[in-house]
Amino acid sequence: MGFDRVLTRNVGKPDSRKIDTYLAGGGYSAARKAVTSTPDEVVKIVSDSGLRGRGGAGFPTGKKWSFIPKNDTGQKFLCCNADESEPGTFKDRVLLEHDPHLLIDGMIVSAYAIQATRAFIYIRGEMHAAAKILEGAVAEAYARGFLGKKIFGSAFDLDITVYRGAGAYICGEETGLIESLEGKRGWPRIKPPFPAIKGLFGRPTVVNNVETLCCVPPILERGASWFASIGTPNNTGPKLYCVSGHVNRPGVYELPLGTPMMELLDQYAGGIWKGRTLKAVIPGGSSAAVLTAPECQALPLDFDSCGKAHTMLGSAGVIVMDDHTCMVDAALNVMRFYAHESCGQCTPCREGTTWVAKILNRDVHGQGLETDPDLLLDVCRNIEGRAICPLADGAVAPVASIIRKFRSEFDHHVKHKSCDLGKAAVA
Amino acid sequence: MKIDGRDVAVDKGMTVMDGCRKLGIYVPHFCYHPALSIAGSCRLCMVEVKGFPKPMISCNTPADAKYEVFTGSEMVVQARKAMMEFFLLNHPLDCPVCDQAGECDLQDFSFRYGRGFSRYDEGKEPRAKKDVGRDILLYTQRCVLCTRCTRFLDEVSGTNELTVANRGFHSEIVNAPGKRADNLMAGNITDICPVGALESKDFLFKSRVWYLHSTPSVCTHCPAGCNIKIQTKGNRILRIKPRTNLDVNGYFMCDIGRFGYKFVNDSKRLTGASRRVGAASANGVPARSMISIGDAIETVAESLASAAAAGSVAAIASPWMTNEEAYLLARIFKDCLRSSRVAMLEKNDRATDVRFKKGFTVYADAAPNARGVEDVLTAVLGGPLPTDAEVLADAQSGRLKALLFVNSNPDAAGTRVDVTALRAIPFLAVVDLFAGPIAALSHVLLPAASAAEKIGTFTNVEGHVQRLAHAVESPGQAHPEWKLLVEIYRRLGGNLAICDRPADTFAHLATQVPSYSGLTHDALGDGGRRVAAPPSPAPAGV
Incomplete structure (x- = not known):
């Protein structure tokens, strides 16, 4: 386990959340460096590093920043997406609770890069502790003059506000987040226009994930080529992997992008629990398609490799299921979440997710029909790609892949009116 | 831009839907309304644009001279059919007792684009009928959540009496706290509602709409001159509807005009x-x-x-x-x-x-x-x-x-x-x-x-x-x-x-x-x- 931790370097240190701890490790030098460079130089360093968004989509961060109109001299906004609510994902919370100044440092750099003088941290409502810690950290930064007017003696002003959501999953979708931040229902917007052109309060806005922003200070401190040397080509840098489910040591592990799945599970997460064998893994938070155990064997965990395996790295929420897992029940579990969290704005998601959950429910309870798997796949096809935001696609991907890859379990449920597996494994 | 093989000139700010309308090609839709902002939520106005793997909603897709658009291709027909099935999942199918029957987009679209039978086996979840305004009932279960009503009350009347409550499958239109849809333009939401959800109490159960005779005319209750349709059965006026005239009233009329027809039917009218x-005595009537x-x-x-x-x-x-x-x-x-x-x-x-x-x-x-x-x-x-x-x-x-x-x-x-x-x-x-x-x-x-x-x-x-x-x-x-x-x-x-x-x-x-x-x-x-x-x-x- 020779990897030198970057993002979690301060985690575990006493008082890791205090500004002095952060400064003692060379903190805020990135922000200092940024405000003495030009915005274009900052964008270029981050672009050169190959940093891709850690929120789920893996979109190149430098490119996202470059969409902000340069000739627009009006107000621009930076939003930090701290609405971490993807099932199986708990990496941002570690950063928020243990090293909030890393995030603030990254936000200063990023805000400077897009010339936003106003930034918000939209934090999930349930994260009481993290919100308190963040508010304290922001106050510390203000007290030192790192935030506010003319920061670090430059001509750049930046204000950061911590805004607490109310716990809706959909507010983690960037335009849902923006609507919520404006005080409205968290209904995602139709695109175009994209937030870079018309975002928060109708102004150019960038929304970046916590982990993405936390990658930025090390890039400025140690250089783009250092960052690019970590990981695999086109999938650079360190990554926080969240391992949950049927393993001996669930938790957050920082490793280079492209770390093989089995290395993560066996060497870091302590292998499958209770001496059982691996059945399936959802690699990128519950919105990703499921992988069977054989598919996991040689899979490097990075954006492109997961894409090639017809799933996604997503938020790197690695959900592990052992051989005692009923996959029909797993599908229901996932779909129930999406049906509950669907915002209800657009038709296919509002109606479709609930319908699929209802069918899965009857299947789990031995009341399914032989035709159900095909019906489910067809309804999934009718939802996928037809909705306003990616929630619907995220709801469909795991369920459709479970049906395709574990169809025999559905057939067993229909035929025997029950599951052939121990229920206890799920409970 | 080419739509169904026909060329249409692309103007700045134009959408694919605008292009279709220009050519007189009808694209079915619920949430789109020319007087309201684009919601893009019903997902019914989908068209195929060559080169794009997924159907696109025409109402929010900016027109492009390079686009080749198909409004009736296999992809579009399939997508619409699927969407119609979703719309009807929890719909009560109570057309026989619904006033909207005969002028209902949901009915028409089901007939033209739907699948004829549903694969939905689960029970329907009942939703309450609500009294949302002086003249307006909301049959919640018939609603397709197009949000035309809430957008109208937000953008046109500016009164915001209705809003969406709850989430997902449980989403429904409700009164905003403490507000009833009683403004002078409120009746318009019963017109722009594309289904039988918002109904006028005044017209409730008066007639099947196909028995009505419609005469284009002008409202007589103020000098705005709103264009109207006088809808009659026999020799009685049963309701007044606004008639679109972009030079005068746009798409709407006010409730004074809408319900002002009653004097015409009044039995106290002079008949001879x-x-x-x-x-006459000093104060008496001769x-x-x-x-x-x-x-x-x-x-x-x-x-x-x-x-x-x-x-x-x-x-x-x-x-x-x-x-x-x-x-x-x-x-x-x-x-x-x-x-x-x-x-x-x-x-x-x-x-x-x-x-x-x-x-x-x-x-x-x-x-x-x-x-x-x-x-x-x-x-x-x-x-x-x-x-x-x-x-x-x-x-x-x-x-x-x-x-x-x-x-x-x-x-x-x-x-x-x-x-x-x-x-x-x-x-x-x-x-x-x-x-x-x-x-x-x-x-x-x-x-x-x-x-x-x-x-x-x-x-x-x-x-x-x-x-x-x-x-x-x-x-x-x-x-x-x-x-x-x-x-x-x-x-x-x-x-x-x-x-x-x-x-x-x-x-x-x-x-x-x-x-x-x-x-x-x-x-x-x-x-x-x-x-x-x-x-x-x-x-x-x-």
């Missing part, structure tokens, strides 16, 4: 002519007896003529009269009575104009045609016209021997005039809809027709001349004012060439009133024509 029997219309007109013509000979005849013209009627009245005075003492009935104002967020205005003036009547009288008789107060002062002082008072106010008690002055007139002829206080004092009373019962034109506050249409027959012996005036004119020896029909009268009027020059009823069409520049700033239309 009458004359006064004996004198007794009356019915006479024939012919006798009444004869008496009026003779009395006006003899008073004219003495140089003391006058008329008060109603702003509910059509331009043609005002013209006939003016010609009677100019040609036959040699008088120019025709006053406009003073405006019968409600409190104030009500102006909504997006500009739609309900005017304080309750009458539709003050501007047109004034245009016509002034052009024929020369201005300035005497005021009704001046005419009544003449009456009070005994100088006036005969007065022809066209009231025709749909509000029986709505005209405010000095009744003691009316009592002093030796001969008072009144044309009216109801036996109100003015009619009660008349020596001869002629029953008038409502605007729904006659042909003619009104000129709205901005100078837009528009046609009324004959939607129902008048009750009993009631006659349109133009017919009564024509008869008076005929008996007084007027120019009969202008008398045959309102269209002829209007053509003649157009030769006399400069700004109406060249206009004919046919030229006005259903949309009307503007005879003057709109007052600045912006017009009332939405």
Whole structure:
């Protein structure tokens, strides 16, 4: 386990959340460096590093920043997406609770890069502790003059506000987040226009994930080529992997992008629990398609490799299921979440997710029909790609892949009116 | 841009939906409405754009000259069919008892684009019927959540009485806390609701819509001149709907106009002519007896003529009269009575104009045609016209021997005039809809027709001349004012060439009133024509 931790370097240190701890490790030098460079130089360093968004989509961060109109001299906004609510994902919370100044440092750099003088941290409502810690950290930064007017003696002003959501999953979708931040229902917007052109309060806005922003200070401190040397080509840098489910040591592990799945599970997460064998893994938070155990064997965990395996790295929420897992029940579990969290704005998601959950429910309870798997796949096809935001696609991907890859379990449920597996494994 | 093989020019800001509309290609949709912002949520208006793997919603896809669009390809047909299945999952399928049946987009789209049977086996979840406003019921379970109503109340009326509550499958339209949809434009949400969710209490269970006969006309309850459809069954008006006219009212109308039709059906309407029997006591109402219309007109013509000979005849013209009627009245005075003492009935104002967020205005003036009547009288008789107060002062002082008072106010008690002055007139002829206080004092009373019962034109506050249409027959012996005036004119020896029909009268009027020059009823069409520049700033239309 020779990897030198970057993002979690301060985690575990006493008082890791205090500004002095952060400064003692060379903190805020990135922000200092940024405000003495030009915005274009900052964008270029981050672009050169190959940093891709850690929120789920893996979109190149430098490119996202470059969409902000340069000739627009009006107000621009930076939003930090701290609405971490993807099932199986708990990496941002570690950063928020243990090293909030890393995030603030990254936000200063990023805000400077897009010339936003106003930034918000939209934090999930349930994260009481993290919100308190963040508010304290922001106050510390203000007290030192790192935030506010003319920061670090430059001509750049930046204000950061911590805004607490109310716990809706959909507010983690960037335009849902923006609507919520404006005080409205968290209904995602139709695109175009994209937030870079018309975002928060109708102004150019960038929304970046916590982990993405936390990658930025090390890039400025140690250089783009250092960052690019970590990981695999086109999938650079360190990554926080969240391992949950049927393993001996669930938790957050920082490793280079492209770390093989089995290395993560066996060497870091302590292998499958209770001496059982691996059945399936959802690699990128519950919105990703499921992988069977054989598919996991040689899979490097990075954006492109997961894409090639017809799933996604997503938020790197690695959900592990052992051989005692009923996959029909797993599908229901996932779909129930999406049906509950669907915002209800657009038709296919509002109606479709609930319908699929209802069918899965009857299947789990031995009341399914032989035709159900095909019906489910067809309804999934009718939802996928037809909705306003990616929630619907995220709801469909795991369920459709479970049906395709574990169809025999559905057939067993229909035929025997029950599951052939121990229920206890799920409970 | 190419749509279904046809070329359409791409303008800046245009969407694929705009292109389809330009070509007359219908793309089914629920949430899209030309007067509202784009919601993009119903996902029904999907089209295929060559090169894109997924169907695109046409309402929010910017048009591009490079696009090749298909509105009926296999991908589109499949996507629509799937979406229609979703819309009907929890829909109660209660068309047999739903007022919307027959004019329901959900019904039409299901028939045209749906799959005919549902694969949904689970139970439907009932949703309550809600009373959301003075005239509005929300059958929640029929709702497709297109949010046209909430966007209308947010963007057009600016009153925000309805909103969406709950999430996902449980989403539903509800009243905003403490608010009911009672604003003066609220009725429009029952029109723009594409399904049977928002229903008018007034029309509830009155008729299946396919039995209704629809007549295009103009609203008569303020000078905005909103274009309407008068919908009738037999000889009764059952409801009024707005008719789209982008130069006048846009897509909407107000509730005063929408429910103002009731006076037309009122059983207390005047149905015959009458004359006064004996004198009135100081405050009492004289007794009356019915006479024939012919006798009444004869008496009026003779009395006006003899008073004219003495140089003391006058008329008060109603702003509910059509331009043609005002013209006939003016010609009677100019040609036959040699008088120019025709006053406009003073405006019968409600409190104030009500102006909504997006500009739609309900005017304080309750009458539709003050501007047109004034245009016509002034052009024929020369201005300035005497005021009704001046005419009544003449009456009070005994100088006036005969007065022809066209009231025709749909509000029986709505005209405010000095009744003691009316009592002093030796001969008072009144044309009216109801036996109100003015009619009660008349020596001869002629029953008038409502605007729904006659042909003619009104000129709205901005100078837009528009046609009324004959939607129902008048009750009993009631006659349109133009017919009564024509008869008076005929008996007084007027120019009969202008008398045959309102269209002829209007053509003649157009030769006399400069700004109406060249206009004919046919030229006005259903949309009307503007005879003057709109007052600045912006017009009332939405």
